[in-house]
Amino acid sequence: MRASSLALPFALMGLLLSWPSAFPAIRIAVRDFTPLEVTAFRLTGAAVLMLLIGAVKGIQRPATKDIPPIAVCGVVGLMLYNLGLGFGLQTVTAATAGFIVAIGPVFIVLLSALFLKERFGWKTGGGIAISFLGAAVIALSKPEGFALEWGAAYVLVAALSAAVMTLTQKPLLSRYSPYDLTTYMTLAAALSVLPFGWAVFPKALAQLGSPGVWALMHLAVIVSFIGYLFWGYVLMRLPASRVASFMYLIPISATFLAWVWIGERPALMTLVGGVVVIAGVAIVNLRRVQKKQTPEVMAEV
Secondary structure: OOHHHHHHHHHHHHHHHHOOOHHHHHHHHOOOOOHHHHHHHHHHHHHHHHHHHHHHHOOOOOOHHHHHHHHHHHHHHHHHHHHHHHHHOOOOOHHHHHHHHOOHHHHHHHHHHHHOOOOOOHHHHHHHHHHHHHHHHHHHEEOOEEOOOOHHHHHHHHHHHHHHHHHHHOOHHHOOOHHHHHHHHHHHHHHHHHHHHOOHHHHHHHOOOOHHHHHHHHHHHHHHHHHHHHHHHHHHHOOHHHHHHHHHHHHHHHHHHHHHHHOOOOOHHHHHHHHHHHHHHHHHHHHHHHHOOOOOOOOOO
């Protein structure tokens, strides 16, 4: 078998391992660093690596008119997304966060209906209701019983910010490659958070070799940089609808990696709620593919 025939399966496997690994990595990082610091390190490190590769391979300069929407994608879709995950994962498990983030396509539909005047039928509405029911079960589930977990609300905000980014970047993807657009979005996100989280760099230097620093490096290099290389490669070779179907595996992968990496076993009701969320999202995406509405959101980490 030729190496070229293995490239796509390898990239897809890499994507499904690198992106979900963000959830346990953030759980480790926020033990020693604040969510602002974790976000600043991850985005700044990834932006530097992306710019270096872009300088070698060449990168398209953004048009002046595109700078504001690119900035919105970076600040809302990446910076606020990472902050939401950072604050949420201080208290909720990686499995909880992974399944709640999977609700992103539901927010896409709701925002499209609100701002783009797209209509949806009762089946899509039922899928939305099912997804939120699953999210409610997850937010209320704890090993010791049912209790409201406010960390889940932060993760829900992260999912909403990713949905805003998806709608905003849709027209941009017709003018920029996924790599070029992601580079500029990551740079905008890094510049927006760096003034508030710059202290992470001297702190990380002082703790060099600790699990928290290794987690920070993993987030910047493996998740944000290499993960987006895999994503761009897969997206160029498969239809977006097929890629989106694989993204349903991300919360499952995140749950498994958190169990193996940090020994975090999910509560039974978290798994039940997660299955309900994914079922609802699948219904929503299926109806929208059939009607050729706004493309599915790619699960972001």
